[in-house]
Amino acid sequence: MELNSHHETATPSKPMTPNAIDPYIPGSGNTGYSVTHYDLDITYRVATNRLEGQAIINAVCDEPLNRIALDLSTALKVGKVKVNGAGVAKFSHKENKLRLKLQGSIGEGERIRIEVKYAGRPQPVNNLFGSIGWEELTEGALTANQPNGASTWFPCNDHPSAKASYRIAVTTESVYRALANGTLQSTKSGPGTTTRVYDQPEPMSPYLATIQIGHYATHTVATTPVPITAALPPRLRTNFDHDFARQNRMMKLFSQLFGPYPFPSYTVVVTDDALEIPLEAQCMSVFGANHCDGTRHSERLIAHELAHQWFGNSVTAAQYRDIWLHEGFACYAEWLWSENSDGPAAKEWAEHYWLKLNRSSKDLILTDPGPRNLFDDRVYKRGALTLHSLRTRIGDDPFFSLLQDWTNRYRYSTVTTADFTELATHYTAQPLDDLWSDWLRKKPLPDLP
Template sequence: MSVAPGISRHPYFPERGNEGYWVEHYELSLDYRVGANRLRAAAVISAFASRPRSLDTFSLDLSSALRVSGVLVDGEPARFAHRGDKLRVTPARALQEGTLFAVEVRYGGNPRPLPSRWGGLGWEQLTDGVIVASQPTGAPSWFPCNDDPSGKSTYRITVTTGSAYEVVASGRLAGRRRAASTTTWVYEQAEPTATYLASVQVGRYQSVEVQGPVPQRLVFPSRLGARVLTDFGRQEQMIDLFTGMFGPYPFASYTVVVTGDELEIPVEAQAMSIFGSNHVDGRRGEERLVAHELAHQWFGNSLTLENWREIWLHEGFAAYAEWLWSEASGDETADALADRWHRRLAALPQDFLLADPGPRRLFDDRVYKRGALALHALRRALGDEPFFSLLREWTGTYQHGAVTTEKFTRMAARFSATALDGLFSRWLYTERLPPVPAHRTGDGGGPQR
């Protein structure tokens, strides 16, 4: 049975996402004044109608803090209503199933983060600049979209702002031109990207290019330069390690932005991670976070959950990557970290379901650490060579796609001589924490590269 346009199929955030169409491409043109926090923008959205019958109305997610001045569908004015962070559009003519159509939305105002139980999400002013941190539902704070994590699209993002500022946005820098006191930056994102992973960062930054098999770019305030270069100095070795374990790096490059402000936690975006000034100390004190955010490029950004209940497929895998880096770099082994975290989780209330934690526990530490433990249990059950072969096939098969827990457990079963139903039942679908997984007899003990 089809779902009516404007009704989300995602139970965690039923107010987000829209049925009846899917978006192929977003072209965003943003003119932004940093000091005034003033945005004037246009979005051209190329989409396919997918409703079995004709689509006579549809919705986009867009913050009510922004004012819409006009909407065109295929070049013709369309009626619209903008209330409750929903932009409802009625085109002049109904759209037939399979029709490619273009929606142009002109809008502007003072963008602000969208409220959530985790604080503000999306476009947010810094002391002197902007950060966009949209996970999970902050994308409508700055552009009209179909805010569904499984709906991936390509992007072209053009940002005009004061020439004193560096702009970093999702994708490859395709052009930059200066006119009087402003500079226009153009970025193109060719790989399919979820709305919450599209990003814009604005600040008084300098940048350093790091050449290698995967080109890296470090963007930071000049006063933090020495710390940043030290703290991210082993990132190339991380990429090499993770490429061997997880398969080829899934994007053309990787950018790290360090803001001049402190941030509560780092944030991942497509082919980009954003850290606060408090995450760099010049002593690699937060190197586990460097590994964690890098791992998200495979697990979360290339492979993106179909539904937010699958969050362990992002955070559990990235947390386990921290343990793998620790082990490979000569620090604590994954076994030691698993034992320590198992003791901590065992002391907590046994009321947590990893495969469906609920929206209030989306970023509960148990999503991260029990997720990592579940992967460690699987690694011990399979042995290193089958386990890392599984991860490489997982990332290769679903590259730039949407994934579910069921898809992962079904694939994992092919790498085991014995049934894994009990293991997955205990770790994913049972509230009580299972015992720490036993060492596999004859296991080599180290990750296969």
């Protein structure tokens, strides 16, 4: 995401009390099991904002369980639940938690298959992060889940560390096109409706799962080195061809600097509505019509969202306190694109934003900014400055070798700041403790090297 400035499960002996897996989103996420695959069948009526869903969730028990909890918005009503083909003893659905009491206990290491049928009029959740999750557009809908809005449209373990593969089937009125993560596997038309089935085999955090529905026409932007597809209203095609013209150059540059692109393809969606901010999903980025106005003023945002495919989507922070591992890296990618496309060098951007941060409040710790500062622009810019300081300290060749090792070693995994700082020690003989302490763990703004 780019800002412009800006389980509860239990063993038989434990009571069902919420577990704060992540203090930044204390009501989201569940323990006791690990999801391996989501199979989602979504039918959506645009005119009435009516969603009917069936989710099949395959998981493995991490401990003996006789109760299971999933995250699911109470705007959606649950009709039927099965576990391993049988009904449950009972279930309750309140406060955006679907709690299942099983008929017996399931042992550690055993597989579990949960089927949930549900329906309703999906709504975004409004919290301190804004309006999150399912959003109606003038003619269509989108999902913007970060950090905890996936549960507004499907039952899940709504935490970034809970990665799984996905199959997403979306049925809509045939006048609309529906897009979702991954590769389009099939398209089937019925009386007035069309079903499109997408496959996303690479593990994905729930917040990165997405559905995009609108009057979209698709066209191929590039076939090499990575297939890039655009989906947008036909009226915006001329603007798009100008504003996004250098996108494939970005893909080539980032593949060179960060290592191979981590997914089979990339899709860019431009909605017919204006959006306050663009946002990333796995294999996909979403922009508003206001980012496609024929002036190319949003090119840095195009670079930012593309960089998230490496930093945030493939390599994902295990806890939201480490959001700088997403946003600082994507912000620095903006500067690298500028440096390699006849714009100001990263050094110039670093000096510019250091001065800006020096005039701002210095009450933020980068590796624990707090929930209210999760998407604060200071996290983005100080994160990028941290990387620039590291690059200046150890040199270009070791720095970019480190980034490529990082994206390869932790591909499709979750990480912590400690993982990155430890890996960096292998790319320099110099001690880095002072750099990490000053930039990551203290509030004052360090001098630029």
